Amino acid sequence: MASVQPPPALLAPHRPSTAAALRFPSPTVSPRVSPSPAARPRRLAVAARAMPWPHVLTVAGSDSGAGAGIQADIKACAALGAYCSSVITAVTAQNTVGVQGVHAVPEEFVGEQLRSVLSDMSVDVVKTGMLPSAGIVKVLCESLRKFPVKALVVDPVMVSTSGDTLSGPSTLTTYRDELFPMADIVTPNIKEASKLLGDVSLLTISDMRSAAESIFKLGPKNVLVKGGDMPDSTDAIDVFFDGKEFIELRGLRIKTRNTHGTGCTLASCIAAELAKGATMLRAVEAAKKFVESALYHSKDLVIGNGPQGPFDHLFSLKSPLYKMGSLHKFNPDDLFLYAVTDSGMNKKWGRSIEDAVKAAIEGGATIVQLREKDTETREFLEAAKACVEICRSSGVPLLINDRVDVALASNADGVHVGQSDMPAWEVRELLGPGKIIGVSCKTPAQAEQAWKDGADYIGCGGVFPTTTKANNPTLGFEGLRTVCLASKLPVVAIGGINAGNAGSVMELGLPNLKGVAVVSALFNQECVATETRSLRSILMNACCRS
Numbered sequence: 175m176a177s178v179q180p181p182p183a184l185l186a187p188h189r190p191s192t193a194a195a196l197r198f199p200s201p202t203v204s205p206r207v208s209p210s211p212a213a214r215p216r217r218l219a220v221a222a223r224a225m226p227w228p229h230v231l232t233v234a235g236s237d238s239g240a241g242a243g244i245q246a247d248i249k250a251c252a253a254l255g256a257y258c259s260s261v262i263t264a265v266t267a268q269n270t271v272g273v274q275g276v277h278a279v280p281e282e283f284v285g286e287q288l289r290s291v292l293s294d295m296s297v298d299v300v301k302t303g304m305l306p307s308a309g310i311v312k313v314l315c316e317s318l319r320k321f322p323v324k325a326l327v328v329d330p331v332m333v334s335t336s337g338d339t340l341s342g343p344s345t346l347t348t349y350r351d352e353l354f355p356m357a358d359i360v361t362p363n364i365k366e367a368s369k370l371l372g373d374v375s376l377l378t379i380s381d382m383r384s385a386a387e388s389i390f391k392l393g394p395k396n397v398l399v400k401g402g403d404m405p406d407s408t409d410a411i412d413v414f415f416d417g418k419e420f421i422e423l424r425g426l427r428i429k430t431r432n433t434h435g436t437g438c439t440l441a442s443c444i445a446a447e448l449a450k451g452a453t454m455l456r457a458v459e460a461a462k463k464f465v466e467s468a469l470y471h472s473k474d475l476v477i478g479n480g481p482q483g484p485f486d487h488l489f490s491l492k493s494p495l496y497k498m499g500s501l502h503k504f505n506p507d508d509l510f511l512y513a514v515t516d517s518g519m520n521k522k523w524g525r526s527i528e529d530a531v532k533a534a535i536e537g538g539a540t541i542v543q544l545r546e547k548d549t550e551t552r553e554f555l556e557a558a559k560a561c562v563e564i565c566r567s568s569g570v571p572l573l574i575n576d577r578v579d580v581a582l583a584s585n586a587d588g589v590h591v592g593q594s595d596m597p598a599w600e601v602r603e604l605l606g607p608g609k610i611i612g613v614s615c616k617t618p619a620q621a622e623q624a625w626k627d628g629a630d631y632i633g634c635g636g637v638f639p640t641t642t643k644a645n646n647p648t649l650g651f652e653g654l655r656t657v658c659l660a661s662k663l664p665v666v667a668i669g670g671i672n673a674g675n676a677g678s679v680m681e682l683g684l685p686n687l688k689g690v691a692v693v694s695a696l697f698n699q700e701c702v703a704t705e706t707r708s709l710r711s712i713l714m715n716a717c718c719r720s
């Protein structure tokens with residue numbers, strides 16, 4: 175399916191129905207005559223046809239409870255800005271308790287639906303869900319050969335999370351022999367991967383890797399073994415394999431009963447992202463983030479009395495502050511020149527926090543943290559709100575030191591915590607997946623814990639002796655190197671860094687050392703913008719040399 179094919183010619187010449195012809199009479203208006211009001215809508219409709227709309231066709235079952243299946247697919251694609259047409263393979267009677275009945279659509283009629291959509295509607299990507307019989311899998315394969323699309327995403331739905339069978343064992347061979355070799359990605363959950371491989375047991379990440387490799391040998395270009403149902407796992411870990419490299423996609427495990435439809439949603443999001451032009455790995459990463467965020471925002475919703483509820487795909491409509499863009503917000507390169515404020519210093523120089531932040535950004539700071547240890551909460555919150563506006567208008571992330579409450583109330587981009595503050599995993603629970611979390615670490619063990627807790631970066635120091643933090647042992651270059659080499663997260667160096675020594679820190683050439691964090695060197699100075707500018711050029715020069 176990889177090659178991009180032009181849309182096939184229509185099966186039969188398109189003749190509009192009488193009703194359509196009445197609503198949209200054929201154009202007769204001369205271009206020189208200004209259109210009558212009645213003609214305007216038609217002209218708009220004609221213009222709109224020229225705009226591309228990423229199009230996913232889902233071939234799946236209907237879930238009467240609307241948490242999974244076709245209903246989940248349409249909502250997921252809509253949330254990500256793709257059009258979703260639907261070929262229904264089965265109608266299920268289903269709720270939050272389980273599946274009470276399945277009524278398969280006759281093969282010929284599945285074929286007819288496929289022909290209707292694929293022959294006319296410029297489908298970019300086909301996503302499959304519940305395919306209840308081998309005959310239906312075959313009809314789909316035939317249709318795809320006749321009407322090729324850019325990509326095929328196969329979610330081999332066999333058993334619902336409630337344990338009910340959605341596709342019998344007779345489909346297994348057809349899946350393996352006919353559909354998988356056409357697929358760009360296959361996304362089994364643990365139970366499905368096990369069934370596809372003859373009931374092997376999958377209990378560890380290493381088992382998931384072996385399964386991904388074995389399924390890859392059946393012919394798809396990529397495999398994602400999903401670990402949502404992995405017992406005793408504190409993270410939600412999926413294993414991606416493209417035939418060369420295994421990538422562990424690790425997400426927060428959201429504590430909620432509302433996980434019905436996660437698999438359908440993930441596959442539809444992958445399809446939507448592919449239709450929008452993403453590469454496969456980026457599509458999978460974005461899809462996983464979407465599921466994580468949707469579960470997080472829906473964790474306390476209640477529909478139905480059974481053990482597995484639906485979640486809200488359109489959560490972003492309810493939280494206007496939550497922007498989809500923030501899903502991809504953290505860029506480790508933002509750690510390059512990290513400005514950390516200090517209330518004492520700004521008071522000494524007669525500056526407000528806002529003025530200090532503006533000046534640091536003007537000088538080229540790439541991320542800002544408000545570290546206001548002695549400011550009253552009300553004053554701190556007001557300053558934080560003002561700084562959020564300043565930073566957002568410059569595209570610079572703003573983090574709050576320690577105070578999760580102030581970060582939430584000001585809608586800052588994240589929080590930085592120390593070893594004696596709230597643990598990073600608790601901060602993550604409160605802030606959700608879209609925000610940035612940093613942790614101060616002095617040892618490899620602390621760095622490992624920060625990674626496990628779901629932090630985005632660590633701050634490592636004090637590299638040099640500092641006056642801004644009491645009782646802070648100095649790590650020196652050796653300590654910094656040890657932590658950097660052990661850390662799975664990007665690192666920013668902190669502690670006594672200034673224009674005189676910043677270059678030597680970057681010249682250590684440690685691969686995950688992304689930048690330096692500075693307090694006094696910027697804010698205990700007369701002109702913050704000038705100091706920031708000169709530090710920035712020192713860092714740039716050092717990076718060019720190392």
Ligand SMILES: Nc1ncnc2c1ncn2[C@@H]1O[C@H](COP(=O)(O)OP(=O)(O)O)[C@@H](O)[C@H]1O
Binds near residue numbers: 364429
């Ligand atoms: N509680 C959870 N928190 C976060 N992510 C989850 C959770 N449960 C499932 N996921 C994610 O949802 C996606 C679908 O996985 P899974 O539930 O295993 O598939 P299926 O719905 O097909 O059984 C995966 O990316 C998985 O990691």
Ligand SMILES: Cc1ncc(COP(=O)(O)O)c(N)n1
Binds near residue numbers: 242244
């Ligand atoms: C029609 C239909 N398709 C797919 C699923 C799988 O969803 P889940 O694994 O979340 O139960 C389902 N329950 N119903």
Ligand SMILES: [Mg+2]
Binds near residue numbers: 433435
């Ligand atoms: Mg699931």
